[in-house]
Amino acid sequence: xxxxxxxxxxxxxxxxxxxxxxxxxxxxxxxxxxxxxxxxxxxxxxxxxxxxxxxxxxxxxxxxxxxxxxxxxxxxxxxxxxxxxxxxxxxxxxxxxxxxxxxxxxxxxxxxxxxxxxxxxxxxxxxxxxxxxxxxxxxxxxxxxxxxxxxxxxxxxxxxxxxxxxxxxxxxxxxxxxxxxxxxxxxxxxxxxxxxxxxxxxxxxxxxxxxxxxxxxxxxxxxxxxxxxxxxxxxxxxxxxxxxxxxxxxxxxxxxxxxxxxxxxxxxxxxxxxxxxxxxxxxxxxxxxxxxxxxxxxxxxxxxxxxxxxxxxxxxxxxxxxxxxxxxxxxxxxxxxxxxxxxxxxxxxxxxxxxxxxxxxxxxxxxxxxxxxxxxxxxxxxxxxxxxxxxxxxxxxxxxxxxxxxxxxxxxxxxxxxxxxxxxxxxxxxxxxxxxxxxxxxxxxxxxxxxxxxxxxxxxxxxxxxxxxxxxxxxxxxxxxxx
Ligand code: ADP
Ligand code: G6P
Numbered sequence: 001x002x003x004x005x006x007x008x009x010x011x012x013x014x015x016x017x018x019x020x021x022x023x024x025x026x027x028x029x030x031x032x033x034x035x036x037x038x039x040x041x042x043x044x045x046x047x048x049x050x051x052x053x054x055x056x057x058x059x060x061x062x063x064x065x066x067x068x069x070x071x072x073x074x075x076x077x078x079x080x081x082x083x084x085x086x087x088x089x090x091x092x093x094x095x096x097x098x099x100x101x102x103x104x105x106x107x108x109x110x111x112x113x114x115x116x117x118x119x120x121x122x123x124x125x126x127x128x129x130x131x132x133x134x135x136x137x138x139x140x141x142x143x144x145x146x147x148x149x150x151x152x153x154x155x156x157x158x159x160x161x162x163x164x165x166x167x168x169x170x171x172x173x174x175x176x177x178x179x180x181x182x183x184x185x186x187x188x189x190x191x192x193x194x195x196x197x198x199x200x201x202x203x204x205x206x207x208x209x210x211x212x213x214x215x216x217x218x219x220x221x222x223x224x225x226x227x228x229x230x231x232x233x234x235x236x237x238x239x240x241x242x243x244x245x246x247x248x249x250x251x252x253x254x255x256x257x258x259x260x261x262x263x264x265x266x267x268x269x270x271x272x273x274x275x276x277x278x279x280x281x282x283x284x285x286x287x288x289x290x291x292x293x294x295x296x297x298x299x300x301x302x303x304x305x306x307x308x309x310x311x312x313x314x315x316x317x318x319x320x321x322x323x324x325x326x327x328x329x330x331x332x333x334x335x336x337x338x339x340x341x342x343x344x345x346x347x348x349x350x351x352x353x354x355x356x357x358x359x360x361x362x363x364x365x366x367x368x369x370x371x372x373x374x375x376x377x378x379x380x381x382x383x384x385x386x387x388x389x390x391x392x393x394x395x396x397x398x399x400x401x402x403x404x405x406x407x408x409x410x411x412x413x414x415x416x417x418x419x420x421x422x423x424x425x426x427x428x429x430x431x432x433x434x435x436x437x438x439x440x441x442x443x444x445x446x447x448x449x450x451x452x453x454x455x456x457x458x459x460x461x462x463x464x465x466x467x468x469x470x471x472x473x474x475x476x477x478x479x480x481x482x483x
Contacts, residue, residue: 002135004044004467008129009144011074011086012036013050015065022061022068028283028318028359030386031141031166037239038463039073042174047127050076053084073147077127079120086116089323092144095178098326100143100167101287101381102174104472106326114180118147134158136326137470140191142166147183150190162470163191164234167383168409169201172208178481181212189213189224193470195234197409203234234466235413237459238389244455246366247394261364265371267446271349276436278313279372281365281387283320284357286330289378289405289422290317292338294353296378296428301345301352303429309350311436314372315354331357364423369394373433376403380481384409388417393454398444401435403428413453416446 012032016023026032039046050065057065057078069076079087090113098106125148128138132152137160140148149161175181183440185208188194196202206217215222219267220231250262258266269275278297282288297313317334321327343351360368369375375391385408392402392414402417404410411419 002133002137003451004042005128005131005136005138005140006035006044006046007049007124007145007148008032008035008046008141011046011048011050011069011072011076012039013069013072013074014202015068016051017056017061020061022064024068025208025359028320030384032385034236034238034459034462034468035141037242037459039090041460044073045131046072046074047077047124047131048074049079051209053357054080068398072240075127075131077124079123083116083120083123086113088118088144088448089321091117093321093324096143096146096353097167097287099174099178100170102170103286104174104177105379106286107177109179118183121145121147121151124148125155128152129155132156132159135223136160137162137467139164139466139470140218141458147187148438153190160195160470160474161191162195162466164195164466165201165383166197166236168198168381169196169205169208171204172211175204175208181208185209185213188273189222189229192227192229192473193466194229194231195466196231197233197235198412199233199245201383201409202231206231226258228473230469232469234462234469235409235457236384236386237454237457237462238393239388239460240393240455243366243369243393244391244396246362247370247396250370252398255311256472259364259367262367262371265314267427269371272310275310275312275375277372278311278374278376278432278436279368279391280376280378281316281317281368281376282318284317284327285320286326287379287381289380290315290330291333292371292380292422293376293378293428294334294341294427296425297353297432298337298341298344299377299425300429300432301341304433307347307433307436308352309347311352312350313376314356315353316358316360317366318359319357365390366394370396373399374401374403374432376428376432377408378403378405378428379408380405382408382410386410387452392405392417392447392450395447395451398447398451399440400447401438401443402450403431403435413457414450 010027012027013024016026094108139162141164152161209215210217210256222229338353342351342353369391377388388404388410404417404419405422406419420428420431
């Protein structure tokens with residue numbers, strides 16, 4: 001039977017070792033949460049890195065790891081510590097990630113990182129090819145695997161290959177600075193269908209293809225090596241019912257079932273008649289605009305002192321890529337800013353910011369989403385931002401205000417949110433005030449629109465549309481070949 005193979009650098013679960021025992025934890029990030037719902041709903045095989053280094057595994061442990069991930073319909077690509085340093089921390093997260101998010105000052109160009117990137121993409125290709133039969137469909141994900149579509153297509157021209165980029169594709173003016181720009185574009189063009197979150201990213205990609213590879217494009221089609229490939233935008237959705245149902249269950253929960261976190265959140269809300277909470281959740285990443293957000297919150301408390309002792313800001317930052325120096329610096333800056341702002345405004349009864357630096361179980365995320373009347377999401381650049389969508393999905397009573405950066409892909413579909421420029425503190429402070437004072441009618445009106453859209457274009461629908469377009473592209477090849 002034909003199957004779908006999902007390929008991404010990270011599997012939906014991460015394995016670590018504690019006293020020689022395997023510990024499985026869910027992966028964090030939009031790709032993992034989104035694709036997990038698709039994977040669980042279908043009959044796919046997911047190929048990726050297990051989270052462990054090759055050097056840390058002996059044959060017995062390898063067998064155990066493979067058995068544990070096989071239970072989740074996954075298969076592992078084995079990576080060494082050197083691969084991780086050069087391919088993952090190096091090329092993926094010191095070259096492509098900052099460059100594609102327009103952080104040129106953080107972007108490095110190192111030949112040895114590039115060599116490793118090619119090598120690891122080949123390792124992925126080997127594992128994928130081992131599992132592939134004619135008629136299978138392969139869906140490759142994200143910036144760590146830009147060369148993989150071509151490596152697969154070269155060996156198996158009859159297999160359908162789709163590619164989806166979960167981060168922005170930058171403008172030609174930025175992308176052209178890459179020393180290996182042609183190779184990366186050629187790698188991506190091995191796919192039959194290339195998907196992006198927004199029309200702008202799609203447009204930037206097509207412009208690079210035209211100007212760097214000098215290929216003709218016709219609307220969203222590219223003729224390349226006797227094939228016609230398609231490029232399109234597919235804004236990723238969320239598992240709407242999962243978030244909504246979890247929120248409904250939380251509302252119906254008796255006090256004895258409430259988590260400690262929920263009890264503390266409730267206590268703040270009951271501390272004053274107009275007490276409110278502002279929430280932000282992200283991986284601790286410089287693209288997310290966390291320092292800007294904190295400085296804007298400080299400015300807000302200075303400008304509008306009437307909100308002191310009433311408003312609490314809950315900042316949940318999930319540890320991410322902590323071996324990369326920029327992330328270590330960001331951690332330090334965030335710790336210092338939180339300390340300074342709390343030191344400046346705290347009273348005996350009130351601490352303005354509650355800061356959590358950790359991953360939280362799903363139930364606690366729902367506690368936070370359902371308790372906070374405002375979500376403040378201010379990335380400097382973000383491919384999509386699923387947290388914004390999850391927040392709206394959990395607002396069962398249609399209350400709650402989303403303050404969202406224009407620079408997030410999600411802003412394109414969430415016009416009813418209060419959109420802000422993440423570099424404009426004045427605007428953020430004023431918008432926060434507006435959010436905290438918005439009438440319930442206005443909140444409900446805005447959220448009803450967004451909820452309808454999120455329900456209709458769920459992650460399941462997103463995956464179906466992508467697959468439908470991929471199969472249509474394949475059929476088009478047949479027509480061209482048989483003409
Ligand atoms: P990114 O992909 O850049 O990390 P997104 O906002 O698109 O950003 O996706 C983040 C995903 O990670 C969301 O689905 C969110 O629910 C999940 N997540 C965020 N914080 C946590 C956390 N502390 N624990 C578990 N999952 C989290
Ligand atoms: C973003 C990227 C994913 C990545 C995730 C977590 O969502 O688009 O590809 O997996 O961040 O980052 P990490 O480096 O820990 O895999």
